[in-house]
Amino acid sequence: MTVVVPYPTLLSTVAGVFAERGVPPDRAEVAAEALCHGDLTGVTSHGLVNLTRLYLPLFDSGRTDPAADLAVTRDLGACLHADAGRALGLWSASHAMDLAAARAARHGVGLVSLRGATHIGCAGHHAARAVRHGMIGLVASNCGGQRIARPPGGLRAVLGTNPLALACPAGDRHPFVLDMSTTVVPTGRVRAAARAGQEIPPGWLASDDGTPVTDPAAFDRGEAHLLWLGGYPETGAYKGFGLGLLVEVLSALLSGAALGPASDSGVDDDIGVLALAVAPDLLRPGFADDADRLFAALLDCPPVDEGRPVSYPGWPEGERAQRRRVHGVPLRRELYEELSVVAPALRAAG
Amino acid sequence: MTVVVPYPTLLSTVAGVFAERGVPPDRAEVAAEALCHGDLTGVTSHGLVNLTRLYLPLFDSGRTDPAADLAVTRDLGACLHADAGRALGLWSASHAMDLAAARAARHGVGLVSLRGATHIGCAGHHAARAVRHGMIGLVASNCGGQRIARPPGGLRAVLGTNPLALACPAGDRHPFVLDMSTTVVPTGRVRAAARAGQEIPPGWLASDDGTPVTDPAAFDRGEAHLLWLGGYPETGAYKGFGLGLLVEVLSALLSGAALGPASDSGVDDDIGVLALAVAPDLLRPGFADDADRLFAALLDCPPVDEGRPVSYPGWPEGERAQRRRVHGVPLRRELYEELSVVAPALRAAG
Numbered sequence: 231m232t233v234v235v236p237y238p239t240l241l242s243t244v245a246g247v248f249a250e251r252g253v254p255p256d257r258a259e260v261a262a263e264a265l266c267h268g269d270l271t272g273v274t275s276h277g278l279v280n281l282t283r284l285y286l287p288l289f290d291s292g293r294t295d296p297a298a299d300l301a302v303t304r305d306l307g308a309c310l311h312a313d314a315g316r317a318l319g320l321w322s323a324s325h326a327m328d329l330a331a332a333r334a335a336r337h338g339v340g341l342v343s344l345r346g347a348t349h350i351g352c353a354g355h356h357a358a359r360a361v362r363h364g365m366i367g368l369v370a371s372n373c374g375g376q377r378i379a380r381p382p383g384g385l386r387a388v389l390g391t392n393p394l395a396l397a398c399p400a401g402d403r404h405p406f407v408l409d410m411s412t413t414v415v416p417t418g419r420v421r422a423a424a425r426a427g428q429e430i431p432p433g434w435l436a437s438d439d440g441t442p443v444t445d446p447a448a449f450d451r452g453e454a455h456l457l458w459l460g461g462y463p464e465t466g467a468y469k470g471f472g473l474g475l476l477v478e479v480l481s482a483l484l485s486g487a488a489l490g491p492a493s494d495s496g497v498d499d500d501i502g503v504l505a506l507a508v509a510p511d512l513l514r515p516g517f518a519d520d521a522d523r524l525f526a527a528l529l530d531c532p533p534v535d536e537g538r539p540v541s542y543p544g545w546p547e548g549e550r551a552q553r554r555r556v557h558g559v560p561l562r563r564e565l566y567e568e569l570s571v572v573a574p575a576l577r578a579a580g
Numbered sequence: 581m582t583v584v585v586p587y588p589t590l591l592s593t594v595a596g597v598f599a600e601r602g603v604p605p606d607r608a609e610v611a612a613e614a615l616c617h618g619d620l621t622g623v624t625s626h627g628l629v630n631l632t633r634l635y636l637p638l639f640d641s642g643r644t645d646p647a648a649d650l651a652v653t654r655d656l657g658a659c660l661h662a663d664a665g666r667a668l669g670l671w672s673a674s675h676a677m678d679l680a681a682a683r684a685a686r687h688g689v690g691l692v693s694l695r696g697a698t699h700i701g702c703a704g705h706h707a708a709r710a711v712r713h714g715m716i717g718l719v720a721s722n723c724g725g726q727r728i729a730r731p732p733g734g735l736r737a738v739l740g741t742n743p744l745a746l747a748c749p750a751g752d753r754h755p756f757v758l759d760m761s762t763t764v765v766p767t768g769r770v771r772a773a774a775r776a777g778q779e780i781p782p783g784w785l786a787s788d789d790g791t792p793v794t795d796p797a798a799f800d801r802g803e804a805h806l807l808w809l810g811g812y813p814e815t816g817a818y819k820g821f822g823l824g825l826l827v828e829v830l831s832a833l834l835s836g837a838a839l840g841p842a843s844d845s846g847v848d849d850d851i852g853v854l855a856l857a858v859a860p861d862l863l864r865p866g867f868a869d870d871a872d873r874l875f876a877a878l879l880d881c882p883p884v885d886e887g888r889p890v891s892y893p894g895w896p897e898g899e900r901a902q903r904r905r906v907h908g909v910p911l912r913r914e915l916y917e918e919l920s921v922v923a924p925a926l927r928a929a930g
Contacts, residue, residue: 304863308658309688311863338659341689343863366829384881384890396826398833406829408822414815431814440884461815464781465764469809470816472758472893473823475878476746479716479756483748483874486864491877506689513654513661513693514836524833527841528825531734534790540734543822 233566234558235576240266243569243576244281251289252296253318261320267355269559271547273409275418276352278561282568284349285320293499294318294348300325308337311485314347319371319501323350326505327359327367334365334507344503345487347371353395354409354544360507361397361405364518368506369395372482375493375500379413379456379474382467385438387455388491390498391416392477397544401522403529404548412474414457420446433461480504583916584908585926590616593919593926594631601639602646603668611670617705619909621897623759625768626702628911632918634699635670643849644668644698650675658687661835664697669721669851673700676855677709677717684715684857694853695837697721703745704759704894706855711747711755714868716858719745722832724851725843729763729806729824732817735788737805738841740848741766742827747894751872753879754898762824764807770796783811830854 241262248258265285268277288294298315300322305311310329314322326342333340350356353369360367373390380387391411398406414434423430424446432442435454443454458474460466482489487502510517531540554560561569570577591612598608615635618627638644648665650672660679664672676692683690700706703719710717723740730737741761748756764784773780774796782792785804793804808820832839837852860867881890904910911919920927 304688306688306862309858309863337687338654338656339689339691341858366834381878381881381890381892383884383888385884386881388878388881396829398829406825408819408826410819410822414810433812433815438884459816459819460764460810462783465783465811465815466809466820468893469758469760472760475756475892476758478874479746479748483867483870484716484858484860484863486866486870489870489874489877491881492870492873508659508691508834510834512656513659513834516836517833520833520836520839520842523842524828524839527839528731528738531731531736531738531841534733534735534788538733540731542731542825543818 231563232560233563234560235566236558237266237270237555239576240269240559243573244278246575247281247286247573248296248318251286253321254297257318257321257325260324261318264320264324264351264355266559267352269561270551270554272550273352273547275416275422278569279565280351282572285318286572288348300344308333308339308341310342312342312344314344314503316346316348316499319348319350319503322347323353323356323369323371323503323505324359326503327356327369327507330505330507331360331363331365331367334509335363338509338512340507342505343485344505345482345485345500347487347501347503349498349501350503352409353393354397354407356505357395357397357409358405358407361399363507363509364399364511366508366510367397368504370477370481370504372478372487372490372502374482374498374502375488375490375495376498377490377496378417379458379471381471382458382463389474389478390490391456392474392481394473394477399518399521400525400542400544401518403525404545404552406525406542407544407547409543410459412459412470412477414459414461414470417449417456420449420456424450433457433465581913582910583913584910585916586908587616587620587905589926590619590909593923594628596925597631597636597923598646598668601636603671604647607668607671607675610674611668614670614674614701614705616909617702619911620901620904622900623702623897625766625772628919629915630701632922635668636922638698650694658683658689658691660692662692662694664694664853666696666698666849669698669700669853672697673703673706673719673721673853673855674709676853677706677719677857680855680857681710681713681715681717684859685713688859688862690857692855693835694855695832695835695850697837697851697853699848699851700853702759703743704747704757707745707747707759708755708757710857711749713857713859714749714861716860717747718854718856720827720831720854722828722837722840722852724832724848725838725840725845726848727840727846728767729808729821731821732808732813739824739828740840741806742824742831744823744827749868749871750875750892750894751868753875754895754902756875756892757894757897759893760809762809762820762827764809764811764820767799767806770799770806774800783807783815
């Protein structure tokens with residue numbers, strides 16, 4: 231059912247597809263790394279499955295401009311505002327974090343605020359680029375004018391799934407990488423369940439009157455809407471909605487990108503992205519040792535179930551990525567066939 | 581059952597109590613404003629009820645130093661690292677945000693990282709000080725070495741309730757103020773239910789084996805532990821835990837304060853605080869208009885129940901505060917009596 235592809239092959243294949251569409255080769259590599267990150271770490275909903283469904287159609291329709299550069303509209307040293315000009319978000323978000331890290335290396339903190347971005351893929355991947363410099367990275371992205379989730383007690387969708395990510399060094403362990411939609415799950419999880427014909431738990435979808443819906447196909451039939459982190463008010467749905475707004479403010483309101491509640495388009499164009507990097511070593515001595523102690527203590531926590539050790543966000547994904555970098559990345563056969571059509575190089579290398 | 585006290589009387593009374601304990605008068609006023617904010621906005625779990633229970637004992641035991649100043653240990657322009665030296669957190673967190681805003685006014689972004697803080701009260705109040713300058717303010721605070729909540733699937737408590745707050749101007753409306761514990765509720769909500777003899781909903785507390793506990797008194801009997809935002813894994817408890825860690829990283833790991841999972845003390849001393857301010861008007865034109873459109877569109881969302889209009893975090897609290905500034909702040913009779921003992925000026929003014 232799966233085909234295992236060497237990671238370097240996968241990376242160069244995907245980079246080749248982007249380069250063919252006009253993305254400069256060095257950027258195509260950065261974008262390919264961001265896209266393959268999903269399959270490398272097991273977050274398949276944000277991986278290669280989106281190449282033909284999401285990214286290539288963006289090129290075809292002109293909604294992304296492969297050659298666009300970031301146009302810096304304000305440079306305050308620690309702080310940059312830029313228009314991404316519809317450049318491929320898989321690249322521009324990584325580039326924004328690299329710029330933020332470069333500024334943080336001088337000022338302790340670096341902030342890049344981006345408008346005009348397109349879909350960035352795994353927010354956590356971009357945040358984790360800061361870790362390469364021993365820094366903490368935060369990424370927030372709205373979904374442009376796209377409206378998926380309603381305020382608790384409201385009848386109209388106002389915001390997208392608005393992802394938030396934070397990455398931090400964890401000594402010689404896999405870095406801490408929190409990468410989450412502020413909705414209870416991303417739409418990809420609902421659609422995957424629908425394709426597999428599986429029921430979903432109560433707390434993901436609800437009908438207009440608030441009744442839980444456990445048939446995932448009801449979402450795309452327009453008969454159920456996606457709930458916020460927390461699911462119900464009792465378990466924190468108001469906080470989930472608040473976090474969705476926190477992301478909207480930091481990513482889109484700050485940058486002047488399209489705002490979910492107040493955009494005419496209703497689609498995920500003109501996405502706003504915030505990339506924030508902080509350089510702990512410039513602030514104080516001893517950060518690396520403390521990070522080591524913090525994350526070691528978490529892995530040390532005795533588990534309820536001996537077979538399921540406690541970890542932290544980023545650790546299981548790091549383990550999986552480490553194995554797959556060596557032994558290859560498993561792709562579902564259908565996905566492999568699909569990729570082989572747009573990238574014959576994949577089959578030739580296999 | 582309640583006594584209504586004019587807001588200025590309440591403020592000056594509480595400032596007087598702090599000043600009597602040795603807090604310099606101007607700082608006592610800032611701290612009083614932070615403490616009264618809870619009762620002014622209706623977040624009573626973080627209001628005056630804590631004066632005799634939490635803050636005065638900190639003075640008595642020497643766990644707070646009324647005269648301590650912030651010792652700046654690193655100044656990078658956009659970025660400051662400081663030791664709060666056990667100064668009253670109700671003041672130091674507000675002061676940190678004021679410093680961050682001053683730096684943001686020059687650099688676009690300002691970050692103040694504080695170690696050695698004490699309990700800060702409502703994180704949202706401190707974040708909202710940025711709004712006075714037309715800025716976005718973010719505050720994160722850990723609980724020092726205090727350990728309350730366990731990782732999902734873990735048997736040992738590792739972190740406190742780790743609050744996160746973001747505030748943002750909303751045109752001529754009440755500012756957006758998200759102010760949340762990253763646990764499903766703060767411990768104050770559980771204890772209030774226990775005092776009132778009320779059941780709590782499933783998803784707040786669980787026993788060792790994960791069974792939901794609806795008796796709030798089980799928490800202080802040590803028979804149940806507090807869950808993360810999301811409550812259960814199905815509705816996002818792993819994200820809630822991840823957000824608790826995000827706060828721990830930004831507040832305590834960055835600053836070198838006590839780390840919940842790796843501290844010997846187990847108590848909420850040496851708290852870490854992050855205050856981040858961003859100045860949107862330095863980044864781009866049009867921010868105020870866009871903020872106006874964003875928050876107007878949210879208030880405009882048609883509600884499920886006509887009697888319960890949709891709003892955003894900070895709006896209901898802003899309405900309540902506006903009324904109470906004019907008509908006075910209602911205090912439960914027992915709380916009023918309690919305050920009158922430590923501050924006879926209250927009764928004299930009444």
